[in-house]
Amino acid sequence: xxxxxxxxxxxxxxxxxxxxxxxxxxxxxxxxxxxxxxxxxxxxxxxxxxxxxxxxxxxxxxxxxxxxxxxxxxxxxxxxxxxxxxxxxxxxxxxxxxxxxxxxxxxxxxxxxxxxxxxxxxxxxxxxxxxxxxxxxxxxxxxxxxxxxxxxxxxxxxxxxxxxxxxxxxxxxxxxxxxxxxxxxxxxxxxxxxxxxxxxxxxxxxxxxxxxxxxxxxxxxxxxxxxxxxxxxxxxxxxxxxxxxxxxxxxxxxxxxxxxxxxxxxxxxxxxxxxxx
Numbered sequence: 489x490x491x492x493x494x495x496x497x498x499x500x501x502x503x504x505x506x507x508x509x510x511x512x513x514x515x516x517x518x519x520x521x522x523x524x525x526x527x528x529x530x531x532x533x534x535x536x537x538x539x540x541x542x543x544x545x546x547x548x549x550x551x552x553x554x555x556x557x558x559x560x561x562x563x564x565x566x567x568x569x570x571x572x573x574x575x576x577x578x579x580x581x582x583x584x585x586x587x588x589x590x591x592x593x594x595x596x597x598x599x600x601x602x603x604x605x606x607x608x609x610x611x612x613x614x615x616x617x618x619x620x621x622x623x624x625x626x627x628x629x630x631x632x633x634x635x636x637x638x639x640x641x642x643x644x645x646x647x648x649x650x651x652x653x654x655x656x657x658x659x660x661x662x663x664x665x666x667x668x669x670x671x672x673x674x675x676x677x678x679x680x681x682x683x684x685x686x687x688x689x690x691x692x693x694x695x696x697x698x699x700x701x702x703x704x705x706x707x708x709x710x711x712x713x714x715x716x717x718x719x720x721x722x723x724x725x726x727x728x729x730x731x732x733x734x735x736x737x738x739x740x741x742x743x744x745x746x747x748x749x750x751x752x753x754x755x756x757x758x759x760x761x762x763x764x765x
Contacts, residue, residue: 513540520546525555532561539571548581560601567605579611586617590625600629607636610703612644619648621663631666638674639706641699646674646690654683676705 516538519531532550535543550562563585566578582602589599606614618637621630634652637645653667668681675697679685 510538510540513538513543517542517546520550525553525558528553528555528558529561532558532565536565536568537570539569539574541574541577544569544574544577544581548578551581551585556595556598559598563598563601563605567608569609575609576611576613579606579609579614582606582609583614583617586614587620590620590622596629600632603629603632603636607632607639610636610639610641612640612642615640615642615644615648619652621652623661623663625661625663627662627666630661630663631669634663634666634670635673638670639703641703643694643697646671646697649674650683650686650690653681653686673706674702676702 513535516531516535520528520535522528522531528550532547535547544566547562547565550558551566553559553562563582566582569575569578582605586599586602586606589595589602603618606618615637618633621633625633634649637649639645649667649671653664653671656664664681668679671686672678675693677689679689
């Protein structure tokens with residue numbers, strides 16, 4: 489679904505009463521409808537933290553924009569919706585875009601951006617769309633979709649992953665393995681690839697499972713990974729700087745690339761090109 493039909497669907501999707509529009513939101517909505525993609529892009533960037541529902545509606549319509557940069561910016565802006573009710577609407581719109589993209593897979597970068605946004609929004613309305621995975625789905629995006637489901641703090645997410653695991657979908661592409669990993673990510677538990685063990689555990693744990701604590705654990709794990717990645721990048725930069733300084737020192741030494749040693753005087757040989765006697 490793209491273009492005008494998608495935009496019409498978005499309007500029906502957000503038919504609920506809108507928050508009172510501020511002058512800022514009205515101006516941003518107007519700019520997001522401008523014929524100039526640069527104007528639309530600037531408005532999208534400015535709209536990221538504006539909470540009004542009218543802004544969410546217009547951002548959702550831009551998921552079908554002809555300009556790829558504008559579409560990507562709209563995805564990011566929807567991911568950052570600051571009000572819970574608007575985050576749910578944003579996730580609904582992005583789930584619809586996910587379905588459209590998964591059918592044609594013409595833009596892998598946009599596809600992964602949508603999945604990432606749905607992961608961060610972590611709204612239950614996205615579970616069904618995220619689990620609608622083709623058996624031949626690429627390994628990386630299949631894993632991302634399953635982990636996006638696992639990040640949703642809802643019983644439907646865990647039960648959906650267990651059902652997905654039970655189907656045993658395409659072991660060749662790793663989907664069964666990724667479902668087990670996603671369940672561990674969601675729950676902190678490890679019952680491997682056996683859906684019966686997961687169901688048995690969930691039957692007892694469902695009533696008291698602490699979704700908030702699980703979400704905190706995932707956030708802390710993500711923070712640790714980010715910190716580790718940052719430290720690795722800093723260590724890499726330091727190594728590269730040391731190598732650069734070492735190379736510069738070597739270049740300054742006689743015989744190095746930076747300064748050539750004086751050449752020994754050459755014997756001109758006998759005059760007139762004759763042979764030496």
